[in-house]
Amino acid sequence: MNGRWFALAAAVALLAGVPWFGNAVLIQFGINALLIAVLAQSWNILGGFAGYVSFGNSVFYGLGSYGVAIAMAQWNLPFWVGLIFAATIAVAFAALLGWPILRLRGPYFAIVTLGISAAMSALAANLDIAGKNVGLILPLTRNDTLFYEASLVLLAAATLTVAWIARSRFGMALIAIREDEDAAASVGVNATRFKIAALAMAAFFTAIAGGIHAYWITYIDPAGSFDTTLDVRMVIMTMFGGPGTILGPVVGALVLSAIYEVLADSISKAAALFFGIVILVAVIFLPRGLVDLGGGFRALRWRYFLTNIRQYRI
Amino acid sequence: MLLVQILVNGVLLGGLYGLMALGMALVWGVLNIVNLAHGAFIMLGGYLVFFLFTAGLDPLVSLPIAMAVLFLFGYVIQRSLLNLIVRSALLNTLLFTFGLDVVLTYLAQLLFSADFRTINPSYAGANFSVGAVTVPVGRLIAFAIAVALALLLYLLLERTRLGRAIRATAQNLDAARLYGVNPAQIYAITFGIGAALAGAAGTLYGIVAQITPYIGVTLTPKSFVIAIIGGLDNPLRIVAGGIVIGLAEAVTALYLGPTYTDVVSFGLLVLILVLRPARSLKIA
Amino acid sequence: MSAKLFEARGLVKRFQGLLAVSEVDFAIERGAIVGLIGPNGAGKSTLVNLVAGALRLDSGEILFDGARIDRLPAYARAHLGIARTYQIAKPFPDLSVRDNVAIGAMFGAEGGVRDRAKARAMADEWLDFVGLAAQADHQAARLGGPDRKRLEFAKALAMQPKLLLLDEVMAGLTPVEVEAAVGLIERTRARGVTVLVIEHVVPAIRRLSDMLLVLQQGRLIASGDPATVLNDPRVIEAYLGRRRA
Numbered sequence: 137m138n139g140r141w142f143a144l145a146a147a148v149a150l151l152a153g154v155p156w157f158g159n160a161v162l163i164q165f166g167i168n169a170l171l172i173a174v175l176a177q178s179w180n181i182l183g184g185f186a187g188y189v190s191f192g193n194s195v196f197y198g199l200g201s202y203g204v205a206i207a208m209a210q211w212n213l214p215f216w217v218g219l220i221f222a223a224t225i226a227v228a229f230a231a232l233l234g235w236p237i238l239r240l241r242g243p244y245f246a247i248v249t250l251g252i253s254a255a256m257s258a259l260a261a262n263l264d265i266a267g268k269n270v271g272l273i274l275p276l277t278r279n280d281t282l283f284y285e286a287s288l289v290l291l292a293a294a295t296l297t298v299a300w301i302a303r304s305r306f307g308m309a310l311i312a313i314r315e316d317e318d319a320a321a322s323v324g325v326n327a328t329r330f331k332i333a334a335l336a337m338a339a340f341f342t343a344i345a346g347g348i349h350a351y352w353i354t355y356i357d358p359a360g361s362f363d364t365t366l367d368v369r370m371v372i373m374t375m376f377g378g379p380g381t382i383l384g385p386v387v388g389a390l391v392l393s394a395i396y397e398v399l400a401d402s403i404s405k406a407a408a409l410f411f412g413i414v415i416l417v418a419v420i421f422l423p424r425g426l427v428d429l430g431g432g433f434r435a436l437r438w439r440y441f442l443t444n445i446r447q448y449r450i
Numbered sequence: 451m452l453l454v455q456i457l458v459n460g461v462l463l464g465g466l467y468g469l470m471a472l473g474m475a476l477v478w479g480v481l482n483i484v485n486l487a488h489g490a491f492i493m494l495g496g497y498l499v500f501f502l503f504t505a506g507l508d509p510l511v512s513l514p515i516a517m518a519v520l521f522l523f524g525y526v527i528q529r530s531l532l533n534l535i536v537r538s539a540l541l542n543t544l545l546f547t548f549g550l551d552v553v554l555t556y557l558a559q560l561l562f563s564a565d566f567r568t569i570n571p572s573y574a575g576a577n578f579s580v581g582a583v584t585v586p587v588g589r590l591i592a593f594a595i596a597v598a599l600a601l602l603l604y605l606l607l608e609r610t611r612l613g614r615a616i617r618a619t620a621q622n623l624d625a626a627r628l629y630g631v632n633p634a635q636i637y638a639i640t641f642g643i644g645a646a647l648a649g650a651a652g653t654l655y656g657i658v659a660q661i662t663p664y665i666g667v668t669l670t671p672k673s674f675v676i677a678i679i680g681g682l683d684n685p686l687r688i689v690a691g692g693i694v695i696g697l698a699e700a701v702t703a704l705y706l707g708p709t710y711t712d713v714v715s716f717g718l719l720v721l722i723l724v725l726r727p728a729r730s731l732k733i734a
Numbered sequence: 735m736s737a738k739l740f741e742a743r744g745l746v747k748r749f750q751g752l753l754a755v756s757e758v759d760f761a762i763e764r765g766a767i768v769g770l771i772g773p774n775g776a777g778k779s780t781l782v783n784l785v786a787g788a789l790r791l792d793s794g795e796i797l798f799d800g801a802r803i804d805r806l807p808a809y810a811r812a813h814l815g816i817a818r819t820y821q822i823a824k825p826f827p828d829l830s831v832r833d834n835v836a837i838g839a840m841f842g843a844e845g846g847v848r849d850r851a852k853a854r855a856m857a858d859e860w861l862d863f864v865g866l867a868a869q870a871d872h873q874a875a876r877l878g879g880p881d882r883k884r885l886e887f888a889k890a891l892a893m894q895p896k897l898l899l900l901d902e903v904m905a906g907l908t909p910v911e912v913e914a915a916v917g918l919i920e921r922t923r924a925r926g927v928t929v930l931v932i933e934h935v936v937p938a939i940r941r942l943s944d945m946l947l948v949l950q951q952g953r954l955i956a957s958g959d960p961a962t963v964l965n966d967p968r969v970i971e972a973y974l975g976r977r978r979a
Contacts, residue, residue: 324812324841412552448538
């Protein structure tokens with residue numbers, strides 16, 4: 137155990153030190169990668185642990201972005217107040233919306249979130265409240281290092297939360313729901329309440345990530361904030377890295393972000409295609425994600441990749 | 451009178467919506483796969499016919515071609531890929547088809563660009579009047595074909611050997627096996643039929659609306675809603691479900707504005723799912 | 735505290751026109767072992783599902799500890815002290831055997847224990863009680879049939895229930911295993927748990943039960959002490975089939 141803790145601490149220290157030995161491009165890549173890792177980790181709470189796949193978490197990201205933007209650009213409040221405001225809206229939205237839609241079972245919930253994401257996107261492009269569809273401009277603060285470290289701290293907070301979930305009674309409830317929701321109910325788990333709590337937690341971190349991003353890029357518009365490609369990426373990164381694990385989403389996000397960066401230089405648009413193929417491959421060959429690959433490969437060698445197929449093919 | 455016009459428009463569009471949902475409902479009911487790439491199949495059908503149209507083929511002639519090509523496409527995907535994981539939790543096939551949707555959408559964007567395309571044969575723009583109501587010919591044809599295909603599907607499922615095999619597989623895989631049904635084959639054929647129906651829907655959609663790589667984003671959830679309203683067993687009930695949604699959208703567009711049509715559709719979805727427990731649906 | 739822990743009054747459940755349970759009335763005394771038998775399709779599992787809250791009643795009342803519970807969802811009934819096993823065991827497949835039982839301890843009666851470590855310790859005790867201590871660390875999905883039933887049992891007991899519903903716990907067991915199961919159920923009652931046992935294996939049920947209920951096509955056709963019930967000609971005809979004269 138000690139070895140792993142040390143390695144983890146070293147990794148975090150390394151990540152924290154990037155602004156000092158990396159160039160501007162690396163820092164910017166870092167901010168984006170860290171923020172998407174937060175999204176993946178947040179998604180992991182409901183999606184990985186409880187098994188409820190949401191295709192609509194980008195809504196919370198958008199609410200977070202606009203929450204901070206409205207607070208800072210229109211009400212002249214400081215950043216941290218904006219973040220609190222943004223997080224509150226997102227959590228309230230999660231609780232309100234979650235109450236009817238989290239009574240639904242997995243696949244129904246998934247499609248409803250798909251619909252909500254699509255509807256929110258369309259709505260955001262047409263509503264007037266947030267700056268007449270021209271977007272909002274936030275006060276400028278040029279300090280990439282600050283945003284980088286803030287993103288890292290947020291990721292650490294999200295990951296620590298997931299670590300707590302993995303060891304707590306709350307986490308056991310979510311896992312029970314994922315494994316067998318009927319059996320969980322018969323054992324005394326109030327599934328709806330736990331699911332809503334999980335969604336609220338996901339909304340919290342996702343919104344703050346959106347807020348940090350908004351302040352960083354200074355200008356937001358509906359299309360960029362309620363961005364459905366984020367949904368695609370956070371789902372794929374978590375499923376690829378290892379759903380229901382503590383580090384899976386982080387690993388998945390950082391690895392895939394890095395690969396995407398590299399590919400984006402050589403084959404521009406096709407790199408986006410890459411994500412789709414990743415999940416196709418991952419669902420068939422890597423059902424437990426990258427994080428499980430180490431141990432699984434050691435035990436079964438190449439047969440590891442066939443276990444999923446052998447069990448579920450027709 | 452405007453209301454009647456709107457209602458007519460809603461019904462005509464609704465028939466097409468029903469056709470869209472047909473393929474998804476069939477695949478869901480038989481294979482227990484919710485195909486999130488269904489909208490992308492519709493989109494591909496539309497593009498195929500669009501390009502054939504620019505090459506001179508009337509869309510109604512290309513419709514069977516689109517259906518055949520998409521049938522093959524769906525068959526191959528099911529046979530080679532989906533059959534590998536089809537018996538696992540619904541979640542896995544959901545994620546797989548999600549990835550497929552992403553791949554197909556981006557490929558389409560890459561190959562066809564994001565420009566709006568329409569298929570406009572000469573008769574598409576024409577219309578005739580019944581009293582004070584104007585009936586667009588394009589939409590009427592789309593409606594007629596949609597209903598015809600639904601009827602054909604119904605007959606296929608009820609009256610043919612293949613249809614019986616499909617229904618048997620849907621109800622009890624092991625029992626069907628005992629009767630000599632080859633599940634891998636039936637699954638692939640069913641998925642192919644679902645894709646073919648999507649292709650037909652895409653063709654008609656291209657005539658009455660515009661095609662972009664992203665039309666699948668809203669059409670998939672919409673098909674899902676209609677499949678739920680109509681239930682997964684009867685094709686004709688699904689067309690009816692489509693008409694319900696078509697009417698809801700038309701009325702919303704009139705009274706609230708076109709921006710809110712999606713919101714209303716999905717609001718309806720949530721309402722229906724929350725209020726009506728899924729009795730007729732096979733989902734675990 | 736009344737002697738009746740559980741009362742069912744006029745229970746009715748329909749499935750799309752088919753009457754699965756019809757006007758069922760019965761009561762269970764505190765500390766009793768009540769057996770429920772009936773031919774296949776009689777509605778036994780439906781009845782269990784109605785009592786546990788997995789299915790909603792079409793009409794009728796269910797009283798537990800004097801209070802009506804028929805409007806409560808399954809998890810709330812679990813908190814009140816009703817635990818059930820499933821006919822086809824439903825373990826949490828990816829979790830260890832110990833964690834499966836620990837979940838029962840964590841969410842059972844009165845909301846369960848909060849501390850995970852404590853729940854795991856309690857789980858170990860129950861695993862010992864049912865004889866699964868050796869498999870505590872195994873993945874639940876790997877267990878074979880009889881062990882899965884033991885796991886169901888332990889999980890239900892970990893909930894510290896007042897009423898335990900056992901749904902065909904002895905199906906598929908060898909005679910030796912049936913004996914073990916009977917012993918287990920008696921020891922469970924000795925700990926103060928009231929038990930409703932749904933079974934096919936009649937000899938075992940006959941020995942075990944204080945009271946026997948017989949269900950046929952959704953109706954309760956006999957109830958009372960086992961010897962009398964099993965000699966009732968209606969029961970013999972319904973359950974065992976028409977024998978040669």
